[in-house]
Amino acid sequence: MGHAIAYVFASVGHQVSVFEPEKEARDTLIERILRISESLETKDFEIQNILVSDSLEKSLSDCDLVIEAIPEKLELKKDIFDQCIKFAPKHSILATNTSGLPITLIAEDTKEPNRIVGTHFWNPPHLVPLVEVIESPYSDRNNIKIIMDLMRSAGKVPVHVEKDVPGFIGNRLQHALKREAIALVEQGICDAETVDLVVKEGFGQRLAVMGPLENSDLVGLNLTLDIHEFLLKELDNSAKPQELLRNKVNDGKLGMSTGEGFRKWTKSESLAAHERLVRHLTNIAKRRIKKGS
Numbered sequence: 001m002g003h004a005i006a007y008v009f010a011s012v013g014h015q016v017s018v019f020e021p022e023k024e025a026r027d028t029l030i031e032r033i034l035r036i037s038e039s040l041e042t043k044d045f046e047i048q049n050i051l052v053s054d055s056l057e058k059s060l061s062d063c064d065l066v067i068e069a070i071p072e073k074l075e076l077k078k079d080i081f082d083q084c085i086k087f088a089p090k091h092s093i094l095a096t097n098t099s100g101l102p103i104t105l106i107a108e109d110t111k112e113p114n115r116i117v118g119t120h121f122w123n124p125p126h127l128v129p130l131v132e133v134i135e136s137p138y139s140d141r142n143n144i145k146i147i148m149d150l151m152r153s154a155g156k157v158p159v160h161v162e163k164d165v166p167g168f169i170g171n172r173l174q175h176a177l178k179r180e181a182i183a184l185v186e187q188g189i190c191d192a193e194t195v196d197l198v199v200k201e202g203f204g205q206r207l208a209v210m211g212p213l214e215n216s217d218l219v220g221l222n223l224t225l226d227i228h229e230f231l232l233k234e235l236d237n238s239a240k241p242q243e244l245l246r247n248k249v250n251d252g253k254l255g256m257s258t259g260e261g262f263r264k265w266t267k268s269e270s271l272a273a274h275e276r277l278v279r280h281l282t283n284i285a286k287r288r289i290k291k292g293s
């Protein structure tokens with residue numbers, strides 16, 4: 001996530017300084033960023049806008065914004081923000097790219113929790129426009145506005161998450177859908193391939209241009225209410241991960257990486273699925289860049 005976030009800002013002319021403690025990741029960073037630029041065929045991209053360092057203090061010495069994208073471990077995040085507060089200029093805003101840890105928990109024991117906000121980029125950050133900007137009860141409201149404006153100027157689509165709830169907005173929606181998808185398979189209503197086909201060939205076709213609430217307005221809220229009256233009580237409302245998921249994980253069926261998850265995957269099928277996704281997102285991103293230039 002970190003190298004692609006660096007690309008996002010460098011591609012619009014910001015000076016970006018990346019702190020990377022691991023040698024291999026540090027040595028390949030510039031090459032990985034250049035690959036992004038090539039795939040998007042960006043003109044005028046200045047790789048010199050990006051400096052890579054093995055010193056956090058040096059990286060933070062002259063910055064207005066810090067975006068943390070280290071592993072999803074609360075103690076690591078707390079520690080790095082303590083160091084950011086120590087080394088980064090006083091005026092700088094400190095942001096975490098956590099996928100789901102509460103910003104409040106990351107910020108609360110630090111000396112300056114008001115400087116910390118959430119900036120949840122979606123993977124891959126250079127292709128997916130959305131960034132959820134999360135306000136914690138400690139966050140300085142003015143920082144939220146500054147971050148939202150900055151994200152827009154970097155071609156992102158920021159949304160303000162006004163309360164620091166687990167999963168923010170996107171992951172709550174995504175995992176509500178996944179819970180029902182797993183329940184359908186677990187209850188023998190259909191297999192995993194059928195669930196995916198229904199989404200991809202059905203309502204998924206509309207989702208990129210019409211959100212679920214816009215769609216409710218389109219079909220009429222009275223219809224939505226009528227459906228909810230009989231359907232909601234039928235939907236899965238498990239408060240814990242389902243047995244089907246737990247058993248697969250316990251059996252080492254983790255998905256593409258192990259050759260089987262909800263379905264079986266050969267290496268070439270996994271590769272093809274990954275390439276299909278990247279090609280699709282890259283084509284959309286290229287059209288967006290072309291339109292904006």
Ligand SMILES: NC(=O)c1ccc[n+]([C@@H]2O[C@H](COP(=O)([O-])OP(=O)(O)OC[C@H]3O[C@@H](n4cnc5c(N)ncnc54)[C@H](O)[C@@H]3O)[C@@H](O)[C@H]2O)c1
Nearest residue numbers: 001002021022025069070071072076097098099121122123
């Ligand atoms: N991968 C995703 O799909 C995704 C999506 C959205 C948000 N996120 C979030 O972004 C963050 C990073 O995720 P990722 O998938 O890029 O992880 P990753 O493991 O691929 O990368 C983490 C990087 O942090 C470096 N690192 C490790 N410890 C460090 C430390 N103490 N200080 C500084 N750098 C350190 C590592 O060398 C590595 O380069 C996590 O919080 C994750 O939840 C990930």
